[in-house]
Amino acid sequence: MEFMLDTANLEEIKKYEKIIPLAGVTSNPSIIKKEGKIDFFNHMKKIREVIGPEKSLHVQVVATDFAGMMADAQTILEKIDTNVFIKIPVNEEGLKAIKALKEKNIRVTATAIYTKFQAYLAIAAGADYIAPYFNRMENLNIDPREAIKEMTNQISLTNSKTKILAASFKNVGQVTAAFENGAQSATMGTDIIQQALAMPSIGKAVADFTSDWESIYDEGTKIADL
Numbered sequence: 390m391e392f393m394l395d396t397a398n399l400e401e402i403k404k405y406e407k408i409i410p411l412a413g414v415t416s417n418p419s420i421i422k423k424e425g426k427i428d429f430f431n432h433m434k435k436i437r438e439v440i441g442p443e444k445s446l447h448v449q450v451v452a453t454d455f456a457g458m459m460a461d462a463q464t465i466l467e468k469i470d471t472n473v474f475i476k477i478p479v480n481e482e483g484l485k486a487i488k489a490l491k492e493k494n495i496r497v498t499a500t501a502i503y504t505k506f507q508a509y510l511a512i513a514a515g516a517d518y519i520a521p522y523f524n525r526m527e528n529l530n531i532d533p534r535e536a537i538k539e540m541t542n543q544i545s546l547t548n549s550k551t552k553i554l555a556a557s558f559k560n561v562g563q564v565t566a567a568f569e570n571g572a573q574s575a576t577m578g579t580d581i582i583q584q585a586l587a588m589p590s591i592g593k594a595v596a597d598f599t600s601d602w603e604s605i606y607d608e609g610t611k612i613a614d615l
């Protein structure tokens with residue numbers, strides 16, 4: 390199970406890299422927009438510094454034509470590092486770029502996946518990750534649970550190395566459903582993790598433990614004080 394952060398916010402990445410078993414960081418131009426007009430490559434390099442060389446960094450191309458996507462990919466690899474996963478939307482131009490990048494052994498994350506058909510094409514093209522958009526699929530009355538399960542089946546049937554990196558989450562239930570239907574990875578905003586761990590029931594359990602402890606020992610007594 391790989392938990393990734395779908396953000397380019399350095400403070401959030403610094404904070405949550407210490408809290409969760411972080412596997413990587415993903416972004417797209419809409420996520421970058423939330424940070425304002427950042428110095429793009431320096432910012433991405435800072436994210437790499439924070440997460441280290443072992444975790445995966447997924448950076449999306451901006452061009453919409455094949456030649457432009459290939460040029461974007463080359464620049465990203467030169468100006469950030471050669472381990473970056475190049476995120477490419479699965480449409481005609483994107484699929485062409487995915488095939489070409491895989492022929493050069495470049496790491497690819499196929500993104501903007503709404504249908505099983507897109508996913509199967511990206512798997513067959515050798516994408517390292519495919520990113521189905523869970524919430525956006527639900528909004529279109531496409532069942533992401535069933536789709537992810539079938540993507541998992543096809544990956545297994547074809548002995549493919551592609552991993553499912555589910556994305557576009559609005560709540561914790563969607564994330565757990567993605568994992569339970571076969572996704573190896575899920576990328577999410579820090580709001581989802583915050584919500585999940587700030588449940589009042591968890592807070593109440595911890596408060597009860599503290600109060601029971603302090604009814605036996607003096608207030609503020611630590612285990613190390615005994």
Ligand SMILES: O=C[C@H](O)COP(=O)(O)O
Pocket residue numbers: 395415416417419500522524525556557558
């Ligand atoms: O990179 C893809 C995003 O995870 C899509 O998420 P969104 O539906 O919240 O924009």
